[in-house]
Amino acid sequence: MSVEQIGEDWVVGIHYTLKGEDGEVIDSSNGEDPLYFLQGRGQIINGLERALVGKGIGEKLTVKVQPEDGYGEYNPALELTIPRNEFPAEFELEEGSIFELSSDEGESIIARIVFIDGETVHVNGNHPLAGEILTFDVEVISIRKATEAELEHGHAHGKDGSSHHH
Numbered sequence: 001m002s003v004e005q006i007g008e009d010w011v012v013g014i015h016y017t018l019k020g021e022d023g024e025v026i027d028s029s030n031g032e033d034p035l036y037f038l039q040g041r042g043q044i045i046n047g048l049e050r051a052l053v054g055k056g057i058g059e060k061l062t063v064k065v066q067p068e069d070g071y072g073e074y075n076p077a078l079e080l081t082i083p084r085n086e087f088p089a090e091f092e093l094e095e096g097s098i099f100e101l102s103s104d105e106g107e108s109i110i111a112r113i114v115f116i117d118g119e120t121v122h123v124n125g126n127h128p129l130a131g132e133i134l135t136f137d138v139e140v141i142s143i144r145k146a147t148e149a150e151l152e153h154g155h156a157h158g159k160d161g162s163s164h165h166h
């Protein structure tokens, strides 16, 4: 029998609880299926993926992730104002709406509408968790070899590799 350790191209299942700087729980897999991902393909944030290398089933760890290894530093330049008439007519403009925009460099940014002031739409292209130091409490639930399809797609297909997706 061999002891399996997390490394590149293994599909890993974890339970996790994510807390922000004030200790508030932001997200958790508690009461849900574990999160399955393909290690080494950037399916989960960098800092967490790195901390899991070499871990085995049943291991519990607490991982502190700095913004540069998480959702990035907060960038004030991504606080933008866009005239209402630059949005497609069919786009439903409301606070909290998420949409994609391309920067002048052609990079695509996911942005959300913060508020609407008459003809001016205030949007923010920062991830809601940008600039935050994140703490993950993690338990490793499962480790298995990736299937060929998973390696080809670059992501995990659920618990046993047979999960359907679009």
Ligand code: ZN
Residues within 6 Å of the ligand: 149, 150, 153, 155, 157, 165
């Ligand atoms: Zn796939």
